[in-house]
Each structure stands twice: as C-alpha cells, then as structure tokens.
Amino acid sequence: MDHEKITDGQIIDLYFARSEEAIAKTQRRYGAYCTTIANSILHSSADTEECVNDTYLKVWESIPPAHPGNLKAYIGKIARNLAIHRYEKERAEKRGGGEVPLILSELEECVPSPSSAEDRVSQTVLTDALNRFLGRQSRQNRIVFLRRYWYNASVAEIAKDMGLSESAVKSILHRLRNRLKLALEKEGIL
Amino acid sequence: MKNTTIWKSLSHIREDYIEEAAPDKAAAASAATPARSPKSVQRRIIEWGALAACFALVAGFAITGIGSLLGNTTDEFDRYETRPAMNYVVTQEASWREWGFPCTIDGQKLVWRFPIIEWEGETYALAQDHKSYIQVQPDQVGEVLEEISLNVRELSDHQISATVNATISAHKDIDPAYGVVLTIEGVENPVLYRSGKYAESFEELVDKTNLQEYLTSYEYIIHTTQNKQGEDVRIAFEEMTADILWNELLMYGKTVDYDGEDDEYLRIGVGHELLRPNAFVLCISEDGYITLAMLKAGKAIYVGADRVQAFMDYLDANHPGYRLVEKDYSVPEGEMNTVTVTSKAHTG
Numbered sequence: 309m310d311h312e313k314i315t316d317g318q319i320i321d322l323y324f325a326r327s328e329e330a331i332a333k334t335q336r337r338y339g340a341y342c343t344t345i346a347n348s349i350l351h352s353s354a355d356t357e358e359c360v361n362d363t364y365l366k367v368w369e370s371i372p373p374a375h376p377g378n379l380k381a382y383i384g385k386i387a388r389n390l391a392i393h394r395y396e397k398e399r400a401e402k403r404g405g406g407e408v409p410l411i412l413s414e415l416e417e418c419v420p421s422p423s424s425a426e427d428r429v430s431q432t433v434l435t436d437a438l439n440r441f442l443g444r445q446s447r448q449n450r451i452v453f454l455r456r457y458w459y460n461a462s463v464a465e466i467a468k469d470m471g472l473s474e475s476a477v478k479s480i481l482h483r484l485r486n487r488l489k490l491a492l493e494k495e496g497i498l
Numbered sequence: 499m500k501n502t503t504i505w506k507s508l509s510h511i512r513e514d515y516i517e518e519a520a521p522d523k524a525a526a527a528s529a530a531t532p533a534r535s536p537k538s539v540q541r542r543i544i545e546w547g548a549l550a551a552c553f554a555l556v557a558g559f560a561i562t563g564i565g566s567l568l569g570n571t572t573d574e575f576d577r578y579e580t581r582p583a584m585n586y587v588v589t590q591e592a593s594w595r596e597w598g599f600p601c602t603i604d605g606q607k608l609v610w611r612f613p614i615i616e617w618e619g620e621t622y623a624l625a626q627d628h629k630s631y632i633q634v635q636p637d638q639v640g641e642v643l644e645e646i647s648l649n650v651r652e653l654s655d656h657q658i659s660a661t662v663n664a665t666i667s668a669h670k671d672i673d674p675a676y677g678v679v680l681t682i683e684g685v686e687n688p689v690l691y692r693s694g695k696y697a698e699s700f701e702e703l704v705d706k707t708n709l710q711e712y713l714t715s716y717e718y719i720i721h722t723t724q725n726k727q728g729e730d731v732r733i734a735f736e737e738m739t740a741d742i743l744w745n746e747l748l749m750y751g752k753t754v755d756y757d758g759e760d761d762e763y764l765r766i767g768v769g770h771e772l773l774r775p776n777a778f779v780l781c782i783s784e785d786g787y788i789t790l791a792m793l794k795a796g797k798a799i800y801v802g803a804d805r806v807q808a809f810m811d812y813l814d815a816n817h818p819g820y821r822l823v824e825k826d827y828s829v830p831e832g833e834m835n836t837v838t839v840t841s842k843a844h845t846g
Binding site (some may be wrong): 312341344376377378380381382384385388389392396411412413417434435438442443450451453454455457458459461465469488496 | 502503504505506507508509510512513514515516517518519520522684
C-alpha cells in the first residue's frame, strides 16, 4: 500500500541507502512503462523481459552516484538504450520486425544519404540540436514526434492516444521530419 | 549520418520531453482536453481566446505577421490594437506563445491579442473578418501557408472553423527579389451552408457533409487553377521554390487591377479550407454585413437576423467604443510592403 504513495524521491533515497527494496518499488512503479518501451523495439516477450531486468540492474548500478531529477525519464532512457543495443545485436543476425524498420526508414528522410558524413557529428551536438528542434515545436507536435520516434509507437496508437486521425498524425510527422531535416541542415549538422 | 544515429541520439534528449510524451501522459492529456472541467475559468478563457486568435489568424493574420516578417516590433502590434475598427473593450488578453502558436517564421514569433466580451452570461472571443497582406519571398509562400495550415490543424482538439483564402500576387514589373504579396483572407466556411441553412449542431453538420473525411484528407497544399489558355494548372506549395512560383505567376497568373490605376498585378489564388468541428463561426449577417466572427465554447450559437439587433444593442450599451464598420483594403501603388487598412462607420 505504501508503494502506491511512494515518491520518486523516496525511491531514489532507497537506492542511495542501497536497499534492494528500491528495485521492487521501481518495478511496481515503472515496470509497465519499461516493458512498453522495450517491447516497442524488441517485439519479443522474452527479450523484453530480459531487457527490463537489465534496466533495473543498470539503474541499481548507476544510482548512486547518479541522482536523476526525473526518475521516470531516466529509467525510460536506460530501457530504450538497452533495447536498442539488443535490437542491433539481433538485427546483425536477422532482420527485426515491428515498427522499428518502418521508423528507421522514415528517419531516413532526415538524412541526406545513408553513407555520407557518417557519424561525424558527435552525439552531444546532435542531441543538443534535437533538443532545440523539439523546443521549437508545439507541445502536441513534440508529443507526436516522440511517441513515434522515442517510444516507437505505431501511427494508429498515437492517433488513438492523442485523439487525432491517423492521417493527421501522418501529416504532422511528415512535416516534422521535413522541419527536422531543415533544422539540422541549418545548424550544419547534415 | 545514419538514420539510426538520430534514432539513438533521441535517447539522450531532455527528460521533461520524454516524460511529457510518455504513453499514459499523452493519452491522459488528450483525454483531458474535451472535458475541460479541470481547467480553471481563467485557463478556459485563455484557451478559447486562443481559438479566436486562431481564427483571427486566418481572418487577419498579416497585421501582426507583417510586423514580424519585416522586423517591426510591438509598435505595429499596438497600432493594430487601436485601429478604429478594433475599438473593443479588451477584458482579457492571451498570447499564442503559451499554446505553441503562432508559427515561427525565420525565427520570429507572431503574437496576437484579441478581445473577449461577456454577453448574456457567456464569454465570447471576437475576431475580425478581414483581408490582410504579407510580403514574403516567393520561396517562403509554401512555408507560410503550411505553417498557418498546420498550426490551425494542430488546434484540432479546439475545433475551429475557418477558411484561409490566400492569394499570391506581384506587380509584373517588380523584381522577384522583392518578393510577392501573400494575401490572406478569412471567411466563413461555405461547408456550413451546404445544406442551404445553418446547421443546428455539429452532428447535423457532419451528417450533411463529408466534413470528417474532408478534415483529415489533406497532405499538401495543392491548388488547381486554370491558366490563360483555360488549361488546368496544379501548384504544389510543398515543394515550391522562388523560381517555380515566379514562373507560375508570369505564365499563369491572372492580371488584376487592385487600385483602379490600371496596373497589372499577377495573381494566383489559393483557397485552402480549414474547418474544425464543434467551434462554430457565428456570423452576424444582415444586409450583407458579415463583420464579426465569434467563437463560443462548447456548442453552436447562431445569431440570426432577428437577434442581430439585440446583440448590437448590447454592444452599444456595454462596449460603446465598438461600431460596425465597412472596411476598404488596398495595396498602395509602389508600396507593396505597406498595409493600409481604412475604416468608415457603417451608417446603413
């Protein structure tokens, strides 16, 4: 019962106290969230479960010294990164399924060609540019963009969650990709 | 750079953005919007004010837009607020900034303020129905129209009803580098009248039209017109460039006379309709005057001819500075980047 009321700050305190209860609390509070993120990339129950468990472990290892200001997003980032790593490892052996190939093909529009300027831009520079780009968008646009490209949700899911039609979501995404490409070009990143 | 680079880099974006877009949050935010009840009255007023502002965008976008595009500051804006035709009593002000609106054009924000009035216990936001001009470079036209359209669409949960009529024109002797004039005109949507009478409700409107399909069908701003030879010409603003647009104007633009001076302006019209359900434009239409557009939260309100006088009496009694006006818009010869809006009292 107390777990229903426990705050993120209290969970972080448990990590700092090295109490294993921290993981249990994290699982209760953010297990479904992590599962959604991992499964949207991996599309495999077994892989997702392993990924989520790895997430808890990673959180346990990183807090302390890390003291996240936003525990939910912090855990979500870890889950997403671990799922991406796992996805890439899987893809080296076989083609992945689900939304990811589609998402990657959409993001292809934001880069001039797959081979040019290969990863010359540091991740920090790109992330800063993405933050600036996202900051310039309306809240709804930002959510639509991130639901698609961060949470890997399908267009249908986004439309349902946001109360929009699928064509409206597609239209917004199409324009946002164009804008992103333009923004990256203007910043000299592409 | 690979597409996966962007995909992976997104992992490290700001945490508040991540949380904002979390599936439960996104659904909750969306679900909360129609109910509106958790919001404070103030917020509702501002929100519906934003609606009016949105309509005002399509109705009178360029007054503030010109100032921003040409680098002017709030002086332009203030002048607009005090024009005789806009002599309302402003009881509330709201900014589009907090609503992610209006658009950013060349890094400049457009800001619109608008008046709100109380009538018969309800809050209304007023917006004007008028025509305005922006001077833009030809290759900006698509961007401007797209931004206007997209941002209006983004407010779809606020459900606005409006039409953008944009016309691109330029004096035939003017160098393309000087840009073209984009005329934006807001009018009531003809779909409302398709059934031959006002719709009584949104459901009726949907029943009698292909509204829903129409609302969600567009992907690009493409206009089909006819050239001087009567052939169909398609203009896609999605990929518009200065050269293309200028050639379109020279080859297909129709010559018009704006000011009685027999000048030749080349013009291409683009009608781009945007209709939002549930927010109804209230047209006060009698003797041919459609001067105000009003938006009211939640339900359809129409003031028919029999209530126009009551409404105007109310305005006279409570907002003495307000008058119906007949407006005359013109682009002064040789000053295409200047807007002139003159008004005279309606005495009819």
